[in-house]
Amino acid sequence: MINILLRYTILFVLTLLALSALSFTLIYLFPAEPIINLTGITPQNSIQHDALVRQYRLDSAYLIQFWHYLEQLFSGNWGYSLISGQPLKEEVLTALPATVELSTYAMMIVILVGIPIGCYSGLRAYTNADFTINSLSVTVYSVPVFWLAVLFILTFSLQFGWLPLSGRLNLLFDIPSQTGFLFIDILLADDVDTSLAMRDAFLHLILPTLSIACISTAAIIRITRRSIIDVLNKPYITAAKARGLSNRQIFFRHVLRNALLPILPLMAMQITTLITNAMIVETLFSWPGIGNWLIQAIYQRDYSALRIGMLAVSTLVVIITISIDLFNRLIDPSREKFESVTI
Amino acid sequence: MKQVLDVSGLTFRHSSKKRWLKKPEIFSLGPIDMQVTKGETIAIIGQNRSGKSLLAKMLAGAVEPDEGNIHLMEEKYWSVRHRAARKNADITGIRMIFQHSSESMNPGITVGQILDEPLRLNTGLSDAERKALIADTLVKVGLLREHIYFYRHMLSDGQQQRVALARAILPEPKVLIADEPFAALDPTIRSQTVNLILKLQQEMGLAFIFISHNLGIVRHIADRVIVMDGGQIIESGKTETIFRWPQHETTKKLVLSYQSLIPQQTLR
Numbered sequence: 001m002i003n004i005l006l007r008y009t010i011l012f013v014l015t016l017l018a019l020s021a022l023s024f025t026l027i028y029l030f031p032a033e034p035i036i037n038l039t040g041i042t043p044q045n046s047i048q049h050d051a052l053v054r055q056y057r058l059d060s061a062y063l064i065q066f067w068h069y070l071e072q073l074f075s076g077n078w079g080y081s082l083i084s085g086q087p088l089k090e091e092v093l094t095a096l097p098a099t100v101e102l103s104t105y106a107m108m109i110v111i112l113v114g115i116p117i118g119c120y121s122g123l124r125a126y127t128n129a130d131f132t133i134n135s136l137s138v139t140v141y142s143v144p145v146f147w148l149a150v151l152f153i154l155t156f157s158l159q160f161g162w163l164p165l166s167g168r169l170n171l172l173f174d175i176p177s178q179t180g181f182l183f184i185d186i187l188l189a190d191d192v193d194t195s196l197a198m199r200d201a202f203l204h205l206i207l208p209t210l211s212i213a214c215i216s217t218a219a220i221i222r223i224t225r226r227s228i229i230d231v232l233n234k235p236y237i238t239a240a241k242a243r244g245l246s247n248r249q250i251f252f253r254h255v256l257r258n259a260l261l262p263i264l265p266l267m268a269m270q271i272t273t274l275i276t277n278a279m280i281v282e283t284l285f286s287w288p289g290i291g292n293w294l295i296q297a298i299y300q301r302d303y304s305a306l307r308i309g310m311l312a313v314s315t316l317v318v319i320i321t322i323s324i325d326l327f328n329r330l331i332d333p334s335r336e337k338f339e340s341v342t343i
Numbered sequence: 344m345k346q347v348l349d350v351s352g353l354t355f356r357h358s359s360k361k362r363w364l365k366k367p368e369i370f371s372l373g374p375i376d377m378q379v380t381k382g383e384t385i386a387i388i389g390q391n392r393s394g395k396s397l398l399a400k401m402l403a404g405a406v407e408p409d410e411g412n413i414h415l416m417e418e419k420y421w422s423v424r425h426r427a428a429r430k431n432a433d434i435t436g437i438r439m440i441f442q443h444s445s446e447s448m449n450p451g452i453t454v455g456q457i458l459d460e461p462l463r464l465n466t467g468l469s470d471a472e473r474k475a476l477i478a479d480t481l482v483k484v485g486l487l488r489e490h491i492y493f494y495r496h497m498l499s500d501g502q503q504q505r506v507a508l509a510r511a512i513l514p515e516p517k518v519l520i521a522d523e524p525f526a527a528l529d530p531t532i533r534s535q536t537v538n539l540i541l542k543l544q545q546e547m548g549l550a551f552i553f554i555s556h557n558l559g560i561v562r563h564i565a566d567r568v569i570v571m572d573g574g575q576i577i578e579s580g581k582t583e584t585i586f587r588w589p590q591h592e593t594t595k596k597l598v599l600s601y602q603s604l605i606p607q608q609t610l611r
Contacts, residue, residue, distance in 0.1 A: 235446040242405035242439050243461055253460070257451045333451060333494045 008326050015318050023311045024069050030303040034058060038069075040080035040088065040304035073311075079304045081297075088308045091293065096312060097180025098168065099289035102208055103278050107271065109213040110220050115260070117217075118224025122259070123251070125229050133221065141218035145277045149211040149284045156207060164204050166286040173197050208285045212277045216270050223266050227259040234258075261332045268324035272317050279313075346417070347517050347550045348379040348402075348437070353411035355394075355401060355574075372397055372574040374411065379518065382544065384551045386565035386582070388558065388597060394574040395554045396442060399522050402552070403439035416517060435465050435514035440521040444507035448495045454481075454506055455491030461514050476513070484509045485539060501532040508536075512543060519544075521553040525560060537564060558601035562586055570594045 027037045035052050036042055043049035053059050057068040072078075078088040121133040157165040168182055169175065175182070175189045175197065186197045231237065232255060240250045279291020286292065290313060297305040354373040372394040379385060387395045400406040402413065413420045415436045441447035448457055458477045462468060468476065478488040484505040495503060504524065511519055524540075525533045541564060544551050555561050561568060561582070568585045570578040570593065578591045589595045 235441055235443055236449045238400070238405045239439070239441050239447040240449075242400070242403040242441075244404060245464070249464075254449050258449065261451065333453075 019314050023307050026307045037303045040082050078308050081305050082302045083300045092312050095290045095293040101181050105209045106212040110216045114217040114220030118221040122225040122228025137218040137221045149281050152207050170200050208281050216274050223263050227263050231255050231259045264328045268321050345381045347381050349414040350377045351412050353408050355408050379550045382548045384566045386561040387554045387569045389571035393571040399520050437518045438511040438516040440507045440511050442522040445503040450495050454493050480509045518550045
């Protein structure tokens with residue numbers, strides 16, 4: 001047990017080290033001067049330039065520079081944005097929760113809708129209902145997310161005018177950002193009509209969440225269906241049938257758990273797709289999340305922001321992937337204890 | 344001579360329709376008639392694809408037959424017209440050990456839970472009583488009490504076979520069916536298992552129907568032999584009679600192939 005935790009911790013630390021090394025090399029790979037890429041501050045004269053170089057140890061060996069870079073990252077000094085001049089840490093920490101919020105709701109839809117439909121389709125395998133569900137999910141899965149989002153906007157916002165077009169909340173509401181998660185912020189905020197703000201935030205949430213969730217739901221339906229069919233063909237299901245168990249008992253006692261265990265890592269892989277899709281959809285809906293922020297940084301050649309944005313997003317993905325894998329390892333009895341750790 | 348199991352007219356038909364680029368496939372089994380008395384050991388032998396496993400599965404209820412009746416202890420156990428009969432009947436009466444006994448256990452739960460399920464669903468025993476019974480049965484089949492905490496993949500093939508046996512005998516069935524129970528075991532474990540089953544059979548008086556390709560074991564433990572080919576019973580009778588005076592062509596070949604291993608004996 002301790003061994004497993006230790007292995008995962010080592011894997012986690014090594015992955016993060018590699019990622020931070022990559023972001024460190026970006027300082028030298030980006031076209032501008034290293035000191036500008038690192039700090040985001042454009043020195044006005046040679047005295048300020050030399051002072052910054054000395055402060056960030058850019059005059060010493062690369063390894064010492066890297067060590068100093070890590071120290072700066074851990075102490076929270078992530079540099080400044082080239083364009084806005086704001087500290088990057090603040091910008092990332094306001095943008096990231098919006099993305100996490102969006103992905104969480106989308107993931108909830110994916111799990112609550114995808115797994116039951118997948119189970120139903122797997123239990124009714126090779127019937128008309130199954131074929132209908134399967135072909136629908138293949139169709140939805142093959143639709144590009146940006147096109148689907150634009151289609152939603154055209155239909156529900158422009159044609160019918162039911163749902164708001166962009167943003168996270170109507171500008172009339174003034175919600176101070178405390179945690180970064182909108183619903184919690186609304187609850188915390190004073191002198192705001194809570195129910196009205198909640199309703200507005202919910203309406204803003206529907207379209208982006210749906211357009212992200214659709215594709216991952218389609219993927220999860222097909223994965224779950226396949227897994228259910230595989231488990232149903234296992235001899236222990238025949239054995240359970242021979243013992244006289246009803247279909248309901250067989251499903252809940254023997255099928256469900258054994259079918260869901262192997263697809264948990266696949267769901268973790270879906271999360272990365274989900275976050276990527278979230279970043280695309282954010283741009284379309286002007287959602288103030290990390291994706292939108294990164295695209296803006298790319299357009300404006302904000303090198304220091306790109307470096308930190310890459311590090312923040314990849315750290316988030318690594319944390320989620322490793323923790324789901326660890327969780328799966330802990331609850332799956334049939335996985336070998338000595339199997340090596342991978343992501 | 345008390346009749347335990349009475350099978351009449353058991354039939355199974357499988358035909359997949361003709362499809363594009365696919366020949367129609369027709370396989371039918373039966374009609375099968377057989378009677379089993381208390382404490383009797385019956386061996387089913389035959390070539391591959393002769394319907395042995397299917398017959399065993401139909402007897403145990405894992406596959407539904409298309410026609411026929413099964414009576415257990417003079418009571419209707421299964422029939423096409425009374426599908427509901429199986430719900431009311433004592434379904435612990437016939438238990439089966441499957442061909443791949445390791446595959447026939449749920450990998451996600453412990454041996455204790457695997458053994459607990461039939462007891463919890465079929466008897467009104469309390470937790471403590473069930474636990475004691477499971478521990479006793481594990482000891483009876485030659486395992487340890489501690490094995491209730493093991494998962495299937497932690498056990499060796501022989502131990503998994505024993506767990507499957509324990510699961511089958513726990514609800515005290517009248518008939519035990521086993522599909523090639525000795526195939527994957529090495530000679531030592533095999534003879535241990537054979538002796539174990541014979542001992543249990545004496546203690547509990549259950550009828551034992553098994554499928555085997557190992558004619559040595561068949562000759563050693565079976566009272567009666569059923570020879571199957573192409574979904575039909577082509578010959579059945581006392582073991583010695585079948586082995587000494589086989590009538591049917593296929594039976595002759597089977598017996599001859601076995602006896603060619605023992606040169607001093609000749610067919611009469």
